[in-house]
Structure formats: C-alpha cells, structure tokens
Amino acid sequence: MIRHIVVAVDASPSSDNAVEMAVDLARSYGAKLSFLNVIRDMQLPESVLRMAEVEHIQGARSDVLRFVGEKTLKQAERKAREIDPKMEIEKRVAVGDPASEIADFAKKTKADLIVIGTRGHGELKGMFLGSVSRKVSNLAQVNVMIVR
Ligand SMILES: Nc1ncnc2c1ncn2[C@@H]1O[C@H](COP(=O)(O)OP(=O)(O)OP(=O)(O)O)[C@@H](O)[C@H]1O
Ligand SMILES: [Mg+2]
DSSP: OOOEEEEEOOSSHHHHHHHHHHHHHHHHHTOEEEEEEEEEOOOSOHHHHTSHHHHHHHHHHHHHHHHHHHHHHHHHHHHHHHHOTTOOEEEEEEEEOHHHHHHHHHHHTTOSEEEEESOOSOSOOSSSOOHHHHHHHHHOSSEEEEEO
C-alpha cells in the first residue's frame, strides 16, 4: 500500500516529470504527497563560516535560497493542483546535503515511496544519473522511483 509519497523537487525538467508521476500515483492510491526542496549547505570550513563577514553573506545567501526553495515548492504545488485541485500536499524546505535530507525525511515521515528526477540543474548532460538521484537510491530505506 502506498500512503505517503515524498517528491524531491528542484524545478528542473525531470523534477517536473517526477511531480506529474507522483500526482498520478497519489491519485490512484489515495496517498498524501510531501514536496521537499533542500538548500545545500555552504561547503566551507567551520572556522571560515564563523568569520563575521562570511556570516553576514551566508545569512543573505540562505534568505535567497529559502525564497527560491519556497517558490520552487509553490510552483510544484500549482502544477499538481492543475491535475487535481483536491490533492493533499505538504511543502517542506530543508537545509543540508540534498540526498541525505531526502532519505532522512522519507524515513522520519514513514514514507512508502520517494519520487525523484533523473537529472537536475547540473552541467553534466548525457545518459548518467545526477549525483542526488544516485545517492538517494543508494541511501534510502524506502523504494525510490527515478523519473526521466
Ligand atoms: N536541492 C534539491 N532538493 C530537492 N530535490 C533535489 C535537489 N537537487 C536535486 N533534486 C532531485 O534530484 C533529481 C536529480 O538531480 P541531480 O541533482 O541528481 O542531477 P544534476 O543536477 O543533473 O547532477 P549534479 O547535481 O550531480 O550535478 C532532480 O530531478 C530532483 O528530483
Ligand atoms: Mg543537482
């Protein structure tokens, strides 16, 4: 039985396809949807992050990224509601390593399925999976559907 589906949303074309697929599944199973966007942690040493100037910029950066994350989620919700206005949808912004956050969130919320795109906004084109979808399929303890 599929009751709760987590969708990893980053506003890329395959993430949009993942949203459509997840809405379809949620409708057939009567499942609830959670849309999750993860703000990537700044990859700098702690000591550098604590410098006053960096703290200031980091704050501004995370405000912008949170704004973009929320906007991304709203767009996904709008897309979902075009298909079915009555869908039960929760939207969530998390901070950290995207794949770990997605896998952790699915575990914590006892999701039955993660739906994720093959590719995101990364530069690398071609036949390969993006690093987030690859890492989620390695890490997650629930089933993962990777949508093209
Ligand atoms: N920050 C994020 N928050 C939520 N979901 C994400 C995030 N980044 C990626 N995803 C999900 O993972 C899917 C694959 O994206 P991924 O980032 O793995 O590919 P990429 O950007 O092409 O490659 P890479 O990031 O390795 O350069 C996306 O379609 C989306 O569903
Ligand atoms: Mg990416």
